[in-house]
Amino acid sequence: MAESFAVSGESPALSGRLADNVLLFARLLRAAGLQLGTGKILDAIEAVNLVGVESQRDLHIALLSQFVTRHEQTPLFDQAFYLFWRNPRLMEKLMGAMLPTLRTEKDQEQVLRRLGEALSKDSEAQSDPQEQEVELQANLSFSDWEILQSKDFEQMSEAELQIARNMLQKLKLPVPDVRSRRFQASNQQARIDMRKTLQQSLRNSATIPLHFKRNRVRPPAIVVLCDISGSMAQYSRMFLHFMHAISNHRDRVHSFVFGTRLTNISRYLRNKDVDIALEATSCAVEDWSGGTRIGLCLEQFNRLWSRRVLSQGAVVILLTDGLDRGEGDGLQKQMDRLSKSCRQLIWLNPLLRYDKFEPKAQGIQSMLPYVDVFRSAHSVNSLAELPHLLSQSRKRVA
DSSP states (O other): OOOOOOBTTBOHHHHSOHHHHHHHHHHHHHHTTOOOOHHHHHHHHHHHHHHOSSSHHHHHHHHHHHHOOSGGGHHHHHHHHHHHHHOGGGGGGHHHHHGGGOOOOHHHHHHHHHHHHHHHHHHTTTSOTTHHHHHHHHHOOHHHHHHHHHSOGGGOOHHHHHHHHHHHHTOOOOOOOEEEEEEEEESSSSEEOHHHHHHHHTTOSSOOOOOEEEEEEEOOOEEEEEEOSGGGHHHHHHHHHHHHHHHHHSSSEEEEEESSSEEEOHHHHTSSOHHHHHHHHHHHOSOTTOOOOHHHHHHHHHHHTHHHHSOSSOEEEEEOOOOOTTTTTTHHHHHHHHHHHSSEEEEEOGGGGSTTOOOOSHHHHHHGGGOSEEEOOSSHHHHHTHHHHHTSOSSOBO
């Protein structure tokens, strides 16, 4: 016989708070690291209404089908589900109920740590939501700040991640200007402006005053291609904050994300409010934390967007671990075309955080010959090096 249960101490149908509880549960999962947009939450509420809540199993399947997109997310979802839906009033005691059953595996510890932080945050909802961050900032010494800036995003607590996001929001990219094909008047005797010189000579036939011109200079376009597949989940979420910052600090920034398909998110990131910008991005992208088809997505970019955004010395920043599920199919050809279309191609790969990293994956081997700069992107410090990297010449840098 199916197991029946109560939500908030009452029958969900009688309490009239089923949608509210689904929304609270979704917020809990989102705080724990799952990418859940408004559309998914509405679909989850509709799914629960369709299947009913007479049994715990039916509710579990309905929510699982909407909120989980990768197998690796299932342990996090299961822990949250059974702790939240058995009795939401126990949220203040969730950490105590969870700690004795923790497994020692590293991945499981990280999953439960993220869940515990999210649950603890919900149980203290009446306090200032930034209290934990402020307290951590107040307790950090100068050496602690240095350690935090070099700490791997995957190893940070939720409070540390929030501080890191604030740091990334303050980063800027002072990219050197590039010469345009257009000209402007100049007082320096560089290149004679024959058109203007002849025009002025018609007004004064006695003398012909020489006029000069020079190439205009302007900041180059920056194109960002960010991998949002499952293996890049934590890093891509942090990098999106950096993408939002540079989109609001300078003109001609074109932002794209990709997993199994390419999505242009430039207009969403131009919103001044980072929360609104990232929420709109989350709703617009359909392949969060899924597989990776780097070759296919680069082919889409080269075919649909390359001529529009890679003009006059554009700089391309590619954030991916290079683990292509397409087994590098067509990747080498697309990387070659991308490299020839831009002034500089910078590849940021979080796998470089490992001292013994070797480019053995087929996708990485296919991409490496075509990049100008190959660096890590696992911490605040690694991203803070970008201005220096962008100032380098097109010489290949390993």
